[in-house]
Amino acid sequence: MYKILDKVDYSDDVYMQVIEAPAVARAARAGQFVILRIHEEGERIPLTIADFDREKGTVTIVVQAVGKSTRHLQTLSGGETLANFIGPLGLPSEIENFGTVIMAGGGVGVAPIYPIARELKDAGNKVISILAARTKHLLLWEDKMRDISDEVIVTTDDGSYGRKCLVTEPLKELCEAGGVDLVYAIGPGIMMKFCCKTTEPLGVRTLVSLNSIMVDGTGMCGACRVSVGGETKFVCVEGPEFDGHQVDFDELMSRQRQYLEQEKIANDLYLECRGDAQCLA
Amino acid sequence: MPGVNKDKGAKKPKKTSIPRTPIPEQDAKKRAGNFDEVALGYNRDQALIEASRCLQCKKPKCVAGCPVNIDIPQFIKALEEDDPAAAIAILKQKTSFPAVCGRVCPQEDQCEKLCILGRKHEPVAIGRLERYAADWEAAQGEAAKPGIAAGKGKKVGVVGSGPAGLTCAGELAKQGYDVTIYEALHKPGGVLVYGIPEFRLPKQIVQRECDYVESLGVEIRLDHVIGRTMTVDEMLENGHDAVFIANGAGLPMFMNIPGENFNGVYSANEFLTRANLMKSYRFPDYDTPIKIGKRVAVIGGGNVAMDAARTALRLGAQVHLVYRRSMDELPARREEVHHAQEEGIEFHLLTNPVRIIGDQEGWVEEIEVIKMELGEPDLSGRRRPVPVEGSETRIPVDVVIMAIGTRANPLLTQSTKNLELNKWGNIVADEHTLATSKEGVFAGGDIVTGAATVILAMGAGKIAARSIDRYLRGQPLLTPEEEEEIRAASDKAAAASK
Numbered sequence: 001m002y003k004i005l006d007k008v009d010y011s012d013d014v015y016m017q018v019i020e021a022p023a024v025a026r027a028a029r030a031g032q033f034v035i036l037r038i039h040e041e042g043e044r045i046p047l048t049i050a051d052f053d054r055e056k057g058t059v060t061i062v063v064q065a066v067g068k069s070t071r072h073l074q075t076l077s078g079g080e081t082l083a084n085f086i087g088p089l090g091l092p093s094e095i096e097n098f099g100t101v102i103m104a105g106g107g108v109g110v111a112p113i114y115p116i117a118r119e120l121k122d123a124g125n126k127v128i129s130i131l132a133a134r135t136k137h138l139l140l141w142e143d144k145m146r147d148i149s150d151e152v153i154v155t156t157d158d159g160s161y162g163r164k165c166l167v168t169e170p171l172k173e174l175c176e177a178g179g180v181d182l183v184y185a186i187g188p189g190i191m192m193k194f195c196c197k198t199t200e201p202l203g204v205r206t207l208v209s210l211n212s213i214m215v216d217g218t219g220m221c222g223a224c225r226v227s228v229g230g231e232t233k234f235v236c237v238e239g240p241e242f243d244g245h246q247v248d249f250d251e252l253m254s255r256q257r258q259y260l261e262q263e264k265i266a267n268d269l270y271l272e273c274r275g276d277a278q279c280l281a
Numbered sequence: 282m283p284g285v286n287k288d289k290g291a292k293k294p295k296k297t298s299i300p301r302t303p304i305p306e307q308d309a310k311k312r313a314g315n316f317d318e319v320a321l322g323y324n325r326d327q328a329l330i331e332a333s334r335c336l337q338c339k340k341p342k343c344v345a346g347c348p349v350n351i352d353i354p355q356f357i358k359a360l361e362e363d364d365p366a367a368a369i370a371i372l373k374q375k376t377s378f379p380a381v382c383g384r385v386c387p388q389e390d391q392c393e394k395l396c397i398l399g400r401k402h403e404p405v406a407i408g409r410l411e412r413y414a415a416d417w418e419a420a421q422g423e424a425a426k427p428g429i430a431a432g433k434g435k436k437v438g439v440v441g442s443g444p445a446g447l448t449c450a451g452e453l454a455k456q457g458y459d460v461t462i463y464e465a466l467h468k469p470g471g472v473l474v475y476g477i478p479e480f481r482l483p484k485q486i487v488q489r490e491c492d493y494v495e496s497l498g499v500e501i502r503l504d505h506v507i508g509r510t511m512t513v514d515e516m517l518e519n520g521h522d523a524v525f526i527a528n529g530a531g532l533p534m535f536m537n538i539p540g541e542n543f544n545g546v547y548s549a550n551e552f553l554t555r556a557n558l559m560k561s562y563r564f565p566d567y568d569t570p571i572k573i574g575k576r577v578a579v580i581g582g583g584n585v586a587m588d589a590a591r592t593a594l595r596l597g598a599q600v601h602l603v604y605r606r607s608m609d610e611l612p613a614r615r616e617e618v619h620h621a622q623e624e625g626i627e628f629h630l631l632t633n634p635v636r637i638i639g640d641q642e643g644w645v646e647e648i649e650v651i652k653m654e655l656g657e658p659d660l661s662g663r664r665r666p667v668p669v670e671g672s673e674t675r676i677p678v679d680v681v682i683m684a685i686g687t688r689a690n691p692l693l694t695q696s697t698k699n700l701e702l703n704k705w706g707n708i709v710a711d712e713h714t715l716a717t718s719k720e721g722v723f724a725g726g727d728i729v730t731g732a733a734t735v736i737l738a739m740g741a742g743k744i745a746a747r748s749i750d751r752y753l754r755g756q757p758l759l760t761p762e763e764e765e766e767i768r769a770a771s772d773k774a775a776a777a778s779k
Contacts, residue, residue: 023510043568084467086504218465219690221551222533254643258544262570
């Protein structure tokens with residue numbers, strides 16, 4: 001059993017949890033992910049690590065509730081436990097002094113970009129962060145990102161905060177101005193796809209972190225496979241980070257929708273019962 | 282009374298005249314709709330009759346066919362004398378998990394293949410008798426615990442809780458070692474829980490075997506991915522005096538044909554893991570979903586292909602099994618093939634997929650296959666299948682399951698220093714000692730051999746335990762007698778090949 005030490009709701013459906021998992025925290029590095037399971041009947045949920053503290057033995061995750069399991073997870077607060085918490089999984093980010101890097105985070109994608117940005121900053125890079133959200137109150141971790149960035153640009157779809165535009169607009173301006181050595185784009189598939197479409201003609205290397213469907217997360221099942229440069233790769237052992245210009249995002253997004261029908265059944269049942277164990281049984 | 286036998290009128294029937302006792306099975310139609318075990322096991326009378334068929338050979342061939350050298354005539358004799366407790370004690374001298382072996386071992390290729398009775402008649406049903414003894418023990422409640430030697434003060438780490446890891450851990454614990462198993466998944470058992478379906482090996486039995494190993498003092502630490510959570514080097518630095526790597530086969534292979542990433546294409550590993558480990562056949566009671574499909578194509582002809590096909594069938598699909606060679610080359614156990622046919626799985630033999638065709642939304646719609654014919658024998662000695670030009674046809678399906686094997690998982694091996702691998706990425710280990718190129722590290726099971734059987738993995742676990750014990754005592758890994766035996770065997774093989 002793994003204890004939840006803290007839970008903070010950022011909005012109706014976005015929340016942060018700090019989990020006590022010393023073995024995972026000890027080995028965790030930026031860019032890796034974990035898999036958790038809430039209870040004995042639960043599914044294995046992959047989530048990118050948002051932060052970790054080796055001394056305290058904790059790992060932080062930031063989650064958007066989209067289906068039954070992530071909604072259920074949101075109801076668990078500090079003191080409650082998870083059945084399983086496995087990791088760190090996947091390959092860590094390559095950290096070196098690239099020069100100037102742009103860290104583009106969309107929605108909850110800002111959270112996993114944070115530890116990578118922090119390490120890139122420590123390695124001597126100039127870090128320019130673009131934080132994108134639909135609207136002001138959904139913007140995550142602005143303060144944390146400001147602490148480790150040389151420059152922060154905020155965009156919102158509705159203009160309620162920062163620039164009213166999509167993440168790709170400042171990304172394009174910065175890349176066109178030149179001097180950008182690397183771009184990291186993490187967020188929903190569609191956001192990463194368009195970030196890559198923006199940087200590709202400008203020849204700026206762009207890394208993305210893919211969140212495909214997984215079961216074991218150790219290479220055993222192949223659920224997470226994705227086409228990269230025309231070759232099939234397993235996100236869990238060869239990723240989660242890939243050269244975004246090589247990724248087949250349409251295939252990735254199609255594969256992410258594989259269980260929509262079942263997810264709806266589970267979610268409807270859950271909402272109807274509001275987590276009442278007897279009703280669910 | 283010994284004298285009575287002399288009276289011809291009371292003579293027992295000749296052993297060779299008793300037919301092999303069939304094992305009761307769930308009716309094929311009924312079982313196609315449930316996940317309950319197919320074979321129901323012998324009752325006492327059936328076991329007594331079957332045990333009485335054994336010729337009790339002075340020089341039994343069957344024992345040599347058993348990868349762990351169970352004293353087969355002796356345990357069968359005990360059963361014939363209606364002493365299952367003695368039978369189980371004899372079995373457990375060599376195998377820790379008779380309830381598993383009795384169910385999933387390919388006896389027809391091992392012990393039963395060499396049974397003298399089988400030359401003219403049918404071999405003794407050794408596997409079914411083993412299962413009977415093990416199930417008898419389970420019905421008595423808690424298993425008898427063997428003696429455990431005094432603590433040796435040495436710590437051994439075992440990577441993986443599949444058949445190899447469990448066997449090795451159990452053996453070493455009995456000898457007084459402090460053993461910890463590190464399991465990547467959230468349940469112990471490895472392939473016995475994620476791979477082999479409930480209807481062939483009830484998970485309750487696997488759990489009981491894991492509980493038994495824990496009762497010997499072994500700690501099973503779940504959720505530990507060696508290579509990620511901790512490396513083998515860190516295990517050695519952090520107090521493990523020796524390590525046994527038995528982390529299994531790994532990454533599923535695909536055919537590299539167009540359309541394999543369409544939605545609805547599974548590896549057998551994924552399909553079976555969802556169904557078995559995650560219990561998605563009970564969705565939505567269990568959260569993990571599975572795409573069942575109305576019409577399913579399973580590609581491959583091994584036991585894993587049969588397991589996947591029969592699981593899909595039980596979930597309600599109409600199942601087509603596509604295999605590129607003929608029935609004679611089909612590598613799955615005859616019994617499983619027979620069960621699959623009985624249950625209504627349609628076999629497309631000498632047939633190979635060419636591409637998978639999807640719809641606008643990216644879902645599988647059809648699979649295009651081509652007829653094959655058998656050509657010259659290949660390296661495996663089996664005749665190579667060659668496509669028949671222009672014979673392409675299509676099978677409409679909404680799920681395709683690839684069961685064509687696995688390749689080595691790089692996750693552990695790439696993170697371990699000085700560990701020699703072969704060109705396929707499998708760990709190189711001495712076949713007699715399972716020692717690797719790395720001091721204090723031994724390896725066995727599928728990560729060394731590639732995908733093989735449960736019993737071979739158990740055999741590897743036993744060898745590893747023997748080697749680790751000798752290594753930790755500072756003894757040579759092989760005795761002079763064993764070295765001599767190996768030399769003699771290899772000389773004999775060399776002479777035979779001339």
